[in-house]
Amino acid sequence: MKKITLIIACILFPYIYSSAQGGMWVPSMIGERIKDMKSKGSSLSADDIYNTKKPSYKDAVVIFGGGCTGGMISPDGLMLTNHHCGFSQLQKHSSVTHDYLKDGFWAKNRDEELPNPGLEAKFLIRMEDVTDKILAGTNGQNATDTERIKQDNIEKIIKESVEGTDYMAEVKPIYYSNQYYVYIYEVFKDVRIVGAPPSSIGKFGGETDNWMWPRHTGDFMYFRVYAGKDNKPAPYSKDNVPYRPKKYFNIATKGINEGDFTMIYGYPARTQQYLFSEGVDDILNYSNPAKIKLRTMRLEEIQKARKSDPAIRIAYAYKEANIANAWKKWQGESLGLHRLNTIDKKRAYEMSFNEWAQGKAEYKDVISDLKNQYDLIHDYALVRDYYNEAIRAIELIKAVELAGKWSSNTTDTVPAALTGFYKDYYPEIDIRIAKKVLAEYMNNVPKEFIPVEVNKNISDAGGVNKYIDSLFENSLFVSEENLKAGINKGYNFIEDPAVKLYSAFRDMYRNKVLNYLETYNANIESLQKVFVRGQQEYDAEKKTNRAFFPDANHTLRVAYGSVSGYSPEDGVWYVPVTTLEGIIAKDNPEDYDFNIPQKLRDVHSAADYGRWETNGTIPVCFLASNHTSGGNSGSPVLNGKGELIGLNFDRTWTSTMSDIEFDPSICRNIGLDIRYILFVTEKVCGAGYLINEMTLKK
Ligand code: ARG
Ligand code: ASP
Numbered sequence: 001m002k003k004i005t006l007i008i009a010c011i012l013f014p015y016i017y018s019s020a021q022g023g024m025w026v027p028s029m030i031g032e033r034i035k036d037m038k039s040k041g042s043s044l045s046a047d048d049i050y051n052t053k054k055p056s057y058k059d060a061v062v063i064f065g066g067g068c069t070g071g072m073i074s075p076d077g078l079m080l081t082n083h084h085c086g087f088s089q090l091q092k093h094s095s096v097t098h099d100y101l102k103d104g105f106w107a108k109n110r111d112e113e114l115p116n117p118g119l120e121a122k123f124l125i126r127m128e129d130v131t132d133k134i135l136a137g138t139n140g141q142n143a144t145d146t147e148r149i150k151q152d153n154i155e156k157i158i159k160e161s162v163e164g165t166d167y168m169a170e171v172k173p174i175y176y177s178n179q180y181y182v183y184i185y186e187v188f189k190d191v192r193i194v195g196a197p198p199s200s201i202g203k204f205g206g207e208t209d210n211w212m213w214p215r216h217t218g219d220f221m222y223f224r225v226y227a228g229k230d231n232k233p234a235p236y237s238k239d240n241v242p243y244r245p246k247k248y249f250n251i252a253t254k255g256i257n258e259g260d261f262t263m264i265y266g267y268p269a270r271t272q273q274y275l276f277s278e279g280v281d282d283i284l285n286y287s288n289p290a291k292i293k294l295r296t297m298r299l300e301e302i303q304k305a306r307k308s309d310p311a312i313r314i315a316y317a318y319k320e321a322n323i324a325n326a327w328k329k330w331q332g333e334s335l336g337l338h339r340l341n342t343i344d345k346k347r348a349y350e351m352s353f354n355e356w357a358q359g360k361a362e363y364k365d366v367i368s369d370l371k372n373q374y375d376l377i378h379d380y381a382l383v384r385d386y387y388n389e390a391i392r393a394i395e396l397i398k399a400v401e402l403a404g405k406w407s408s409n410t411t412d413t414v415p416a417a418l419t420g421f422y423k424d425y426y427p428e429i430d431i432r433i434a435k436k437v438l439a440e441y442m443n444n445v446p447k448e449f450i451p452v453e454v455n456k457n458i459s460d461a462g463g464v465n466k467y468i469d470s471l472f473e474n475s476l477f478v479s480e481e482n483l484k485a486g487i488n489k490g491y492n493f494i495e496d497p498a499v500k501l502y503s504a505f506r507d508m509y510r511n512k513v514l515n516y517l518e519t520y521n522a523n524i525e526s527l528q529k530v531f532v533r534g535q536q537e538y539d540a541e542k543k544t545n546r547a548f549f550p551d552a553n554h555t556l557r558v559a560y561g562s563v564s565g566y567s568p569e570d571g572v573w574y575v576p577v578t579t580l581e582g583i584i585a586k587d588n589p590e591d592y593d594f595n596i597p598q599k600l601r602d603v604h605s606a607a608d609y610g611r612w613e614t615n616g617t618i619p620v621c622f623l624a625s626n627h628t629s630g631g632n633s634g635s636p637v638l639n640g641k642g643e644l645i646g647l648n649f650d651r652t653w654t655s656t657m658s659d660i661e662f663d664p665s666i667c668r669n670i671g672l673d674i675r676y677i678l679f680v681t682e683k684v685c686g687a688g689y690l691i692n693e694m695t696l697k698k
Helices: 003-021 025-039 083-092 133-134 145-162 275-306 310-340 342-357 367-391 397-407 416-423 428-445 452-461 463-473 480-489 497-542 580-586 598-605 653-659 673-686 686-692
Strands: 063-066 070-073 079-081 121-129 168-174 179-188 190-196 221-227 263-268 559-560 577-579 620-623 635-640 644-651 669-673
Touching: 003 063, 003 559, 003 620, 025 121, 025 263, 025 559, 063 079, 070 644, 079 179, 079 644, 083 190, 083 221, 083 310, 121 221, 133 179, 133 635, 145 168, 145 179, 168 463, 179 221, 263 644, 275 310, 275 342, 275 367, 310 342, 342 497, 367 428, 397 416, 397 428, 397 497, 416 480, 452 463, 452 497, 463 497, 577 580, 580 598, 580 620, 598 673, 620 673, 644 653, 669 673, 673 686
Parallel strands: none
Antiparallel strands: 063 070, 063 121, 070 079, 079 221, 121 179, 168 179, 190 221, 263 559, 263 635, 577 620, 620 669, 635 644, 644 669
16 A cells, blocks of 8 residues: 555656745845746836845845844834844833833833844845855865865955945855855844833733634834944944834735735745655654653643742743743644655655666765665754753753853852843742653663763662752752852852753763764765755756745745635634734633733724724734745735735744645745734824834825
8 A cells, every 4th residue: 555655656746746835035036936926916026126236125124133034114214023023122121110021112202212232133235146156166175175165265255245344244055055145234233122012912812822823913013223323333322313224115004815915025044845854754753742742741830830820920931932832833843744744755756866866976875875864863863852852951950051160160159140040940840840851851862871870860869750859959059049058158069969960961962962963964964965956957857847945044035925814624714814803802801811901902892993994893913825934023024016014923833844845725824914013003002103104005
């Protein structure tokens, strides 16, 4: 039976594969997609999207902070991104007397806007294919020399690219180092908070609704980019003025309909479309299940604890959100990979590729070589996951890690990194988690990766539970008070049992895992380089029409699709838009995550929607078939005229396999309708004055 399926899969494969689309396209090459974009309803030209000679939409898109995207929406530097992207900045400005997380924040004038040291907004000046320059002089060289020459070339290119400017440049490979691009950015360092809705809007639905549809989260926040008087980047100063961007987005107030063209312009961080089947097998059958199980253990304990004490809810809110976000993503990813049969499709493809490759010296061994490397890396990759998700998930271990060299070089104050840590730390939760995750590590990781002394300590203590009890009884890292007492008594911290546990695992990992991981990963990378090149040749020869876009690497990309519903499972159809009525239906004053502001209730009962009213209500979120990934949060969603129709913030959880395989019939991004953003800004938060700086288009 299996054989027959395989044969059928082989015959059908090119067709099946080519029917899948999606893609995160390189803006400087967008010309190749314009015809297809037009056929789907866009009227944009390549120059509208990316141009280095005159302003284009690329000048209105920024890298916001470390991992999000933002979009410029006014001539005065106003920028829109997600609430979850600005969350940590908002938290830093919050205290018990002014809790901006809970109540929201709105600067009534520009003097009230809140500066955020360390926060940057990066604008792309240009990108350029520099493959030839980077490979120059490498012909005929051995591997070590090639690497050295490439590094020298990269340094030279970076230097040349920014000479005489205050720009910043970086070189990044695409297609597994078959090609290289240089990216040149202008980096603004004075970025201030302008407005944020209360969490009961910005985080509405909490973890329950995260990654879900139907969705009603008002995940938006305004910032403003500031510059020196010359409109150039300048460090924070009271005298800085709003940055005048080369381009900003006009806002479409007409709204959207099912089937409308949508485009997302932003910075997706990482996808693995060309991953070898064994790599997918590792994720689906080993890594994800292990990581999910370990995080379930942690979440269960945190959730139990937070129900009993509101202080714990606050202390663990951010940690819980972080643990839960990836936990849910991995579950959806696994469901999606099963549903799409990604592994079988990849295996069938690799089999037929391998047949084709037999006459070709360059490609004939690549499949079997990849298979070998994956066999070799398997155990080490598993230990990596358990080490990160079990051992390093014990907060007591985290504390030792944060203390760093302090333990062996103790000063008379508690390390600064730890004071913040203890503010949100409850050892009674940690101890319960530690017992579970350590036991899980012991039961699943091959013996050789359990440090000998840890094994001995556990059996001396009479098992994991007793060992952990004594660890928490004897380690001074359980609280700031204990650390202080220890400092006063001249305690030798390097002998602390938590420090010893941490060092034992860290040394084991460094000595027995890391080297192998690095070697095999490097081997896989260089084989993938050959394999991706081969796939392009093979697909061209077989005329599969498969779209070869480079994997996301946190550089600017264009994705396009349309507003569309989908069937998440048999018998169910998701309509692509939600409305305020759904928020009112979910409203529950008893449940922190679903307790909307009274003002929103009042506006709803008075139907005081003003100019944002649409069919008697307010549209909130919408689904579209754009290929997005982590990092695309805060990305502008544009219509076919390049006007802003929404703000991207999520995907549905069962479409997160799109990082490995995108299927347009079931993969959906979730955007926030711009009209809901403007409605909340004006009618609920009383900040309609901000809308005056925007350009609204009917
Ligand atoms: N799921 C979205 C993303 O991956 C939103 C995350 C917001 N964080 C959260 N824990 N709810 O970033
Ligand atoms: N929520 C993600 C982000 O923060 C976006 C996604 O994974 O779809 O970038």
